Amino acid sequence: MPVERGLKIATIGGGSSYTPEIIEGFIKRYAELPVKDLYLVDIEAGKWKLEIVGQLARRMVKEAGVDINIHLTLDRREAIKDADFVTTQFRVGLLEARIRDEKIPLRYNCIGQKTTGAGGMAKALRTIPVILDIAKDMAELAPDAWLINFTNPSGIITEAVSKYTDIKVLGLCNVPIVMEKMTAEILETAADKLRMDFVGLNHLVWGRAAYLNGENKINEVITKLASGNFRGVKNIPDYEWGTDLLNSVGMLPCPYHRYYYLTDLMLKEEIKAARNEGTRGEVVKKLEASLFELYKNEDLKVKPKELEERGGQYYSDAACDLISAIYNDKGTIHYVNVKNNGTVNCLPNDSVIERTSYVGKNGATPLNSDPLPSQIKGLLQVVNEYETLTIEAGVHGDYNAAFQALTIHPLVESSIVKDLLADIISENIDYLPQFKVNN
Amino acid sequence: MPVERGLKIATIGGGSSYTPEIIEGFIKRYAELPVKDLYLVDIEAGKWKLEIVGQLARRMVKEAGVDINIHLTLDRREAIKDADFVTTQFRVGLLEARIRDEKIPLRYNCIGQKTTGAGGMAKALRTIPVILDIAKDMAELAPDAWLINFTNPSGIITEAVSKYTDIKVLGLCNVPIVMEKMTAEILETAADKLRMDFVGLNHLVWGRAAYLNGENKINEVITKLASGNFRGVKNIPDYEWGTDLLNSVGMLPCPYHRYYYLTDLMLKEEIKAARNEGTRGEVVKKLEASLFELYKNEDLKVKPKELEERGGQYYSDAACDLISAIYNDKGTIHYVNVKNNGTVNCLPNDSVIERTSYVGKNGATPLNSDPLPSQIKGLLQVVNEYETLTIEAGVHGDYNAAFQALTIHPLVESSIVKDLLADIISENIDYLPQFKVNN
Amino acid sequence: MPVERGLKIATIGGGSSYTPEIIEGFIKRYAELPVKDLYLVDIEAGKWKLEIVGQLARRMVKEAGVDINIHLTLDRREAIKDADFVTTQFRVGLLEARIRDEKIPLRYNCIGQKTTGAGGMAKALRTIPVILDIAKDMAELAPDAWLINFTNPSGIITEAVSKYTDIKVLGLCNVPIVMEKMTAEILETAADKLRMDFVGLNHLVWGRAAYLNGENKINEVITKLASGNFRGVKNIPDYEWGTDLLNSVGMLPCPYHRYYYLTDLMLKEEIKAARNEGTRGEVVKKLEASLFELYKNEDLKVKPKELEERGGQYYSDAACDLISAIYNDKGTIHYVNVKNNGTVNCLPNDSVIERTSYVGKNGATPLNSDPLPSQIKGLLQVVNEYETLTIEAGVHGDYNAAFQALTIHPLVESSIVKDLLADIISENIDYLPQFKVNN
Amino acid sequence: MPVERGLKIATIGGGSSYTPEIIEGFIKRYAELPVKDLYLVDIEAGKWKLEIVGQLARRMVKEAGVDINIHLTLDRREAIKDADFVTTQFRVGLLEARIRDEKIPLRYNCIGQKTTGAGGMAKALRTIPVILDIAKDMAELAPDAWLINFTNPSGIITEAVSKYTDIKVLGLCNVPIVMEKMTAEILETAADKLRMDFVGLNHLVWGRAAYLNGENKINEVITKLASGNFRGVKNIPDYEWGTDLLNSVGMLPCPYHRYYYLTDLMLKEEIKAARNEGTRGEVVKKLEASLFELYKNEDLKVKPKELEERGGQYYSDAACDLISAIYNDKGTIHYVNVKNNGTVNCLPNDSVIERTSYVGKNGATPLNSDPLPSQIKGLLQVVNEYETLTIEAGVHGDYNAAFQALTIHPLVESSIVKDLLADIISENIDYLPQFKVNN
């Protein structure tokens, strides 16, 4: 890493409303992570957002008195060239596509969610061609750079890069860190006193252990959670798990497990929302509009409180801490999406898992996982095969793989697959070049 | 095997309406499989059926002119003592229990079926204590005997015996042989010219290859099946799979796959049937009543045609052929439920799988299976873990295991699990001693 | 397989002194295996042998009154074109090379043997480029043909073809069939009454079970063997195993295990032989010379008794039975070298193992193997990795792989590796094009 | 861990000449690791040494001004009761036994070494009954304590405890830390700037990567090592590896690899030493005598320089750092012997491996290891099976397991096994109660 010339970071999808989060993250860590050049990249359609959020970013660094050059560009290759880290937070097809991902499945009484189930598959199919393109640019222009992927479905996207390119890649999600903070609250301790054993796939991760002062407190966490008032991430309504479910799982489910464990309740909630305030995507769309209004205010020089409503808390912390752990060769524990390579024996070596990992300048090494108990093993395995099929479909435009991906997904009733998939492909066809070619 | 004293077979659940099938099977094979003593065993509640069917059996062997002694008894231990083969075709709780297995899930808009999903789990929970008892008797009274298990869910029951006893056991089902016959029809050839590669779990088995004269014709089978008129087993309504589904699976699904691939259609059909002619169990109950009326006729000396309506075609062929292959050390291929032991690498060694196996006097050795493709691997894995949990629940009365078994089952929507399981346990409690003790 | 035009077989290395064996095999099985055209192929240097043995072959078929056309050719491609089976029994570098394989290791007080250890590696390095060439011809000229490989080291050569080509290949060795015959003798029964469970690698295979009438008699075999007069294959001096060794292995070692279990005795024997009658290769060379003298006799019209001295008994039976089982879709058990694919869980999927397999027109499917006990597992694993490295060395001319292959081989003391390997490469360099290029 | 009452450590084999090392270690770390009570335990035969070294220990802590109570006792149970850590550095049969372990194999021209090969097996057989006894005491008297095992063969002993007891155990060896220090020297950096990727078994461990500032420098290490003057641990003569060996391994061998990679050279050295200055055990015996003379000196109040000659450098650092990492929940990397559990996929789950691990109060979690390359995989697997067999022999007195353990060990020529094993058992019979019972 040619540090002499200063640390260069390229953020693809830099026009995102989240960008002030990551700017704040870099500002807070400037002493240990002295970013010299931050390239915010977006596409033509996002140019106006890039301009607004980019100006805010500039005001923020100026206000903070740190020497970070904010570059705004539509030229991805310029941004990637010689970067040390490339972070991705882009959304192919913008919020409109997300809203489709939510609404198409609902037509079939099927969970419509941006990362889980049919909606997540649609998003993956749109995103895979773009991320492979980015990886290709990186191979050419910044072969030593790390790709830190936030783009959802984070595990699948990271796995596609891991399987089909030689780029150094890690996937990131705020779910584990959110779960850790909640665990800390439940145990009435500080998150940094905890060491969590997370294992699973992105958005299907379980907290298998919560070590506090060397003792695994997971049973206490479950008991307290079962009896009361745990609050999930902002994106997901806050249903109770139920004591029997929690006790029989024996570990901490992630918020997205509600789609698996409380399917009907979640579906009803989604249908109700769609009929009233709109899907989460539609709500976010309004929220984003008002955020960009806020961002335009030239007196705004810090991340506005309102951004917290947006979801994605701690994303910036997770990301900046990970980047700093790599940059500074810290040897600390992070919860990342990383190539399995036998860590979880019942999943293929080339799958990407979400796992407690040890991070230094050479990257993330997952801590080995003890063999999994049946109640999480089977679910993980079937969702993992769904992911494998989705990646095949996304990379090769393989209709059969897409068909089977939906068929075996636990949240998709099989008799709807043909029509559902037809809708997904036809309504996203502008973003699915791989399916244009093959079908 | 002390052949000198003549071949002894004990059939537990001998009062079943199926018994004439197996009697016919032994008669047809008498030359190669000279059964001397056939013990038909039943319990007090089944005594009247045992008497009727037992007398028919006696008339059948007399008519056929073969020297098989038919013993009718309620003393299971007498029947098992020194037996060469013990076959099981009993039903704990009789047809009433089966009808409950069908109806309880339907209350929750959930597939209600005697072997698949929640109903199958209930049946397994009732059956496991009894089969382990039988195995215990065998260990004491006939330690060298083979247990040939027909009792459903055949794979789970066989696995429980395999995991928790040292008895030699093989599980049997007519589904593979029915699929083979259909494949032969589709290819316009004879079944004995085919060699099928079956792999999976009982009632979740795929025909991965169909070798005719050395060539794998499975694609031709699928294409013809997709275009037309395949007929499933009698127990299951005859929906079309759909071309895309068949092509994307790339192998032959078993009839029970309809529950997984056409869930809603099957559910609607079940609901309709329950409201009209009754569940399959209720239909069978009437059918059985009329069968036993038929059996009473002293002029009836052969298996009546009407039995074919009952379902379970070829059961007798599958069973008698398997017993003969063992007895005669044949070295032929059979499709049986057998300990995995690495045959299917992505399933645990101690799981019982349904697999093309080589059979001789030393038992069945599964032919190794090539690694499975994603579309069947994930589904198999999650159902296998459901089975593992069900066995733990059945053996130890482990409520948490039962809860998670239903939670991860692809056919059970998770938010109903608590109530559904409460109904299953309370309404079957007379047959669930393991749950009486533990809860 | 275009049977209409008659069965065509190409035998590469047709000038071998073994050829009368295989001719006799085809003659004996003519009714079930009606070979129309048998192409005996050799190279210029073997032309004189091809002529002699080819004329004998013609006299043999004429005498037997079967209608097999014997073609003698140096044009390998003509022989392979449209063949149904290609069998390989060639020896790159002729007997001179074999003698080198025996003598070079002896310089270092290291076992010198044509298939096992350093000599076997040398032979593999010479043979791999040629077999891959043959496979390339087959892919072009006879893509549906089966390659039945006899060329030693049979397992390694078969694995090289399996890993680096798409040709249908099975490896064959007479060792299992010899062991089966001996087991039958020990049990005073006929070999066809036995069913053997062989597992391992070629020339490192164990008889794990010997089923006679359904009962595993392996302990009886071992006990009798330990107490007495078992005789090995002709190539290997006949040392006693010792009771403790046999009992602690608990299964039947193959004759080549003497190199592993009685290393020093074998080495001393080899050294003595080299000083006196010559190495086995040198003895064979003389034997072959006298065989070819015999073969020249125009009155000789059958396989001469003297050929039995040569070693390789039953090779012809093993080969012709296997070819007939494929051709006639027999569904019988054979002991072949076949892709592992999980059969033996503790070895990689892509390794070739020697295993009891079920054979029909679609090829050989290995019977699944129960997990291996420690005493054979570790030895198999290290030799398997030696084989893997040897194949890498043979295909890519990878010096490091060759160095480590010898280093980890249990029969090669590591400090001699550098010099030993230098000798092997330099003295075989005419047959090692892959090493000429790379080094 | 009841810290309120002060940290209690029990050291079994406390009369060892190494004890001043560990005392020094505790003194240096007193601030972070405030040991209150240190129990040095020995047996009657070691009482005189315990007295001498114990007095020195007391003088050392007094001189250092730290408040550690040194207890000297022959009552192991008193020492273990409520201990926080139990460390083991005992030697069953004293140095006399070690000398036998070295000399018996030499009779057969076989490597005689205290931990590797036949000598190591003998030591394991003697030690296993004692360590299981200690574990039993711990289960009763200090069930929450950690067993930190130094007793050799450290991996095998740790694995025996791990397989046959529920005690929390970690095995320790100074080899990895010695290799790390050397790597640091070679790279002209400080050891604490390096992060090593160690993988293997105790005394058969490879340095697969050496990360310096995020870059894997292992190739540079190997190149420099190949070209020059690396120095091994004191116990092992200092032969050169050779460039080709190092390059083809592609990673850093441990000093004990010389027995595998340079077998004959090591054997010759051992034979020469035995004839001259004596085996290493005999040398150590003299060294120890003079050390104890030194220790008696009441003016000696610190660890004497002469102890460094003894071998085992950094043992104390490895041990005290590990104990402190656990005690203080540090979350740091240590190189320990720990249950595999899938970390190294090609070894059984229940094997104990030596691996870079993440250590906190909850113990050591191995970092997952990427699949191993062939050159180390095969060797590891066969030695691992040797270890498995040795443990079975050690626990159950299983002669067959012992016989096969030696038979498959790469350093033991098989034809000597029977006599060698007879000598080992008969000459150690006083320490082999398990073999007295069974044979």
Ligand SMILES: [Mn+2]
């Ligand atoms: Mn996420």
Ligand SMILES: [Mn+2]
């Ligand atoms: Mn069935």
Ligand SMILES: [Mn+2]
């Ligand atoms: Mn051979």
Ligand SMILES: [Mn+2]
């Ligand atoms: Mn050590």
